[in-house]
Amino acid sequence: MPPALRSCILTANVGRRTGIARLAPLPPLARAHHCPPGQQSLLDPANQSKTGEQPAYGPIGVAAALHHSTNDPAPSPTLFRHEFSLADRVALVSGGHRGLGLEMALALIEAGARAVYCVDLPKEPSDEWQKVREYAAHMTNKGGEGRLEYVSGNVTDQAAMWKVGRDIGDKEGRMDACIAAAGVLKSHTDCLEYPAAQFREVMDVNVNGVLFTAQAAGRQMARFGNGGSIVLVASMSGSVTNKDHAWVSYNTSKSAVLQMARSMACELGPKQIRVNTLSPGYIYTNLTAAYLDTQPHLLEKWASLNPVGRIGRPDELRGVITWLTSDASTFCTGSDILVSGGHHSW
């Protein structure tokens, strides 16, 4: 390797997050790819110190290519081995007993997580949940221990949720990811007649419960100082109104979740804790089955409201949740990620 390049190998500036190192500035040769042929790069090496820390497994991407010498062993892709990997990470998922929460919990296991704690109402997990746990336990090449754990709990109980988080932190010694997926949708109710108790009930689960879940995990992330990623499951109903559905409490609650994430992201950024929302469109789960199974015409109607002409499957959130909870999205915080088949595009 040329001496100029060798001088650019990782310095031992190890940071807090799961081992982070800073790259020394690239030499002119390595920076030359940013400028037209024959011109000197305008990139100031001093400013590279302001672009954040490289992960311990860095350099990656173009920087890795520029640090590579033909005398070095053949390189292998890092994208799925490192950036998208959740190897040894620990996560808390509310509403993880079924539906979108369970689907996303399994995705984290497949991405290499050590343990994913599913918090939900039933005292004991169902046969379906147990089957998913067995499946995860027996899966090979998943890159991690892959324990799916169940905790019975109500997200509206702040003290109980904080205790769930603390217990996980005490046992695992870390907390890296959180998905607040517990939520409820009520039947149609006229907005001018909406009963106070029912409105408060929806807010309690969909807003307070999301905050308490994020707090439960976020407090542990702050405790261990490794940063982390919190994903609040909102909905496209937080930014558009579902045509012909009288869901004022649900829509209001999801809008609140969007702003909660932006607000938390701003407070927690300095701690390297990222907070984003994931906003699905119509996906067939128990929540939507309450409508679709009793009013079959809605399937065609909902499908016709987006350009792909169908409603979604829970597994179609596997990629986005792995991206949001992994190092592949380290510059993404305070954002709302819409996964709706393009519902918003019309």
Ligand SMILES: NC(=O)c1ccc[n+]([C@@H]2O[C@H](COP(=O)([O-])OP(=O)(O)OC[C@H]3O[C@@H](n4cnc5c(N)ncnc54)[C@H](O)[C@@H]3O)[C@@H](O)[C@H]2O)c1
């Ligand atoms: N399915 C969709 O089309 C869709 C679209 C957009 C957003 N969402 C959101 O995705 C999330 C998951 O929904 P889903 O479709 O998987 O529904 P679901 O009904 O299958 O799952 C929701 C889970 O939350 C749990 N839960 C409810 N109240 C709780 C409480 N107080 N404490 C703990 N757990 C509680 C339920 O027991 C259930 O396991 C919800 O926040 C929902 O609003 C769903």
